[in-house]
Amino acid sequence: MNKTTLSLTLLLTLFLLAACGGSTTQTPPDAATPTEAPAQPTVLPSATDTSVPATETAPATDIPTTEAAATGAISYASQVMPIFETKCIKCHGVETKKEGLDMRTYDDLITGSRNGPVLTPGDAVNSLLVQLIERGKMPNRGPKVTPEELQVIMDWVNQGALNN
Numbered sequence: 001m002n003k004t005t006l007s008l009t010l011l012l013t014l015f016l017l018a019a020c021g022g023s024t025t026q027t028p029p030d031a032a033t034p035t036e037a038p039a040q041p042t043v044l045p046s047a048t049d050t051s052v053p054a055t056e057t058a059p060a061t062d063i064p065t066t067e068a069a070a071t072g073a074i075s076y077a078s079q080v081m082p083i084f085e086t087k088c089i090k091c092h093g094v095e096t097k098k099e100g101l102d103m104r105t106y107d108d109l110i111t112g113s114r115n116g117p118v119l120t121p122g123d124a125v126n127s128l129l130v131q132l133i134e135r136g137k138m139p140n141r142g143p144k145v146t147p148e149e150l151q152v153i154m155d156w157v158n159q160g161a162l163n164n
Contacts, residue, residue: 074156076106076164083149084109087139106163121161124154 074080084103093104100114112118118129125131130153132138133145145153156162 073159073162073164074152076156076162079152080156081106083145083153087142087145087149091139091141110161110163119157119161122158124157127157130154130157 088103091098092101093108101112101118102108110117110119118127120127129138130150133150133153136144139145
């Protein structure tokens with residue numbers, strides 16, 4: 001057996017042992033109160049374990065109604081655009097197009113203003129639109145974007161600012 005085959009066999013064996021072996025401690029279901037979920041088992045990897053740890057997922061509380069909700073993706077059409085419609089479009093599309101920015105459509109938003117792009121897909125921190133909202137400079141009239149709305153916009157930009 002060569003070194004590569006031996007290494008792969010050892011790695012596979014360690015992975016299987018980590019996935020199947022070990023003892024866990026679990027709280028009996030009757031020990032949990034009605035408002036408290038039963039404790040999740042904890043499996044600690046051995047010192048020689050080279051497997052990739054599994055990611056922990058939160059328990060589902062609602063049945064997703066859209067693919068975006070099922071994947072955790074932010075939907076431009078149902079989550080981001082409504083924020084823009086209530087906070088931005090009056091000055092950037094309906095009454096005027098301040099700085100040449102029209103936010104009435106996805107394509108116009110992505111085109112940006114006369115000064116260039118206002119979004120950097122995948123990078124909310126360096127997106128001018130996000131920066132202006134964070135600093136409280138936009139919207140400059142009417143109700144401000146709430147922290148929750150800002151987080152939706154930032155998540156959407158960080159996820160690539162998709163037209164979904």
